[in-house]
């Protein structure tokens with residue numbers, strides 16, 4: 001673990017007792033309801049807020065220790081922050097914005113690498129007002145990284161963009177996070193961003209850490225239940241890209257020793273790579289035996305390990321693929337009764353092909 005924090009702070013109407021550790025690699029998403037303390041945590045990490053009591057240690061050096069009177073100022077922490085709005089200087093070109101406050105020279109390899117990775121090389125002579133919101137945000141990310149930080153904090157960097165722009169910047173961020181080797185702490189309200197970008201997930205609830213772990217672990221646990229109400233339940237699994245179907249444009253994905261067939265989408269170069277796959281509970285149905293003559297290609301033997309009543313008419317089933325991984329399925333109470341489903345039953349999960357859209361697969 002590279003970044004450790006433990007602090008207490010009291011605002012007029014809200015107290016925070018937040019402690020945790022963030023690994024030295026990858027993207028750690030910070031998620032939680034409005035007011036749960038996400039920005040407060042970021043502000044303490046970068047030094048914009050001095051908490052009442054606490055400590056922050058980064059790579060064994062103390063950035064904050066209220067007992068010892070240590071509080072390294074923002075500009076000496078080697079931490080860069082990207083905010084929701086790009087905060088570019090309107091009168092400067094993109095080139096000058098990028099070099100503002102940076103040690104790097106334009107010829108510098110790093111400059112070339114970052115502007116290429118973020119797809120902004122062709123924008124260097126423009127002024128910020130000529131750029132789209134997504135492009136401005138990509139410039140802001142490049143500028144943050146050109147200050148050679150050892151830690152990057154991002155506070156809802158996509159929140160002010162419309163959906164197509166969000167996806168555009170997410171695509172660039174995805175490539176970037178594979179290439180840069182500093183840890184990123186990424187505040188977001190979006191499960192889609194988490195699925196596509198994050199390795200770890202820290203969930204805050206009313207000023208406290210409610211959960212922390214790999215994205216898959218936290219996603220499939222209970223702490224995201226508020227965000228996955230009713231029809232929105234899903235399971236997030238890791239799948240290995242395997243062979244293409246000899247006749248049809250379908251690709252085999254291996255999940256927990258089972259094969260899932262999904263529409264083949266730009267997977268040629270990804271053989272044997274792992275991807276994330278989100279399977280929505282509404283796309284999973286249950287049969288007591290494999291049905292002959294069904295149109296559904298994906299039929300997997302599972303064990304029913306939990307039945308939860310969602311409302312008057314539907315139930316949420318948890319279907320174990322193995323000891324660690326499970327699918328979720330939403331069935332009507334009627335079907336659950338008629339099939340006499342009970343915990344422990346061995347049944348078959350049928351997964352509809354519609355579950356495998358581009359949005360449900362992440363090259364993470």
Ligand SMILES: Nc1ncnc2c1ncn2[C@@H]1O[C@H](COP(=O)(O)OP(=O)(O)OP(=O)(O)O)[C@@H](O)[C@H]1O
Nearest residue numbers: 011012013014032033034035036037038039040041
């Ligand atoms: N400077 C401040 N002065 C007084 N109270 C504050 C201050 N900053 C934050 N708070 C309080 O702390 C709470 C948590 O704020 P914070 O910005 O950390 O939440 P958040 O999880 O980032 O919320 P959001 O998702 O809405 O940005 C706020 O609801 C507010 O009540």
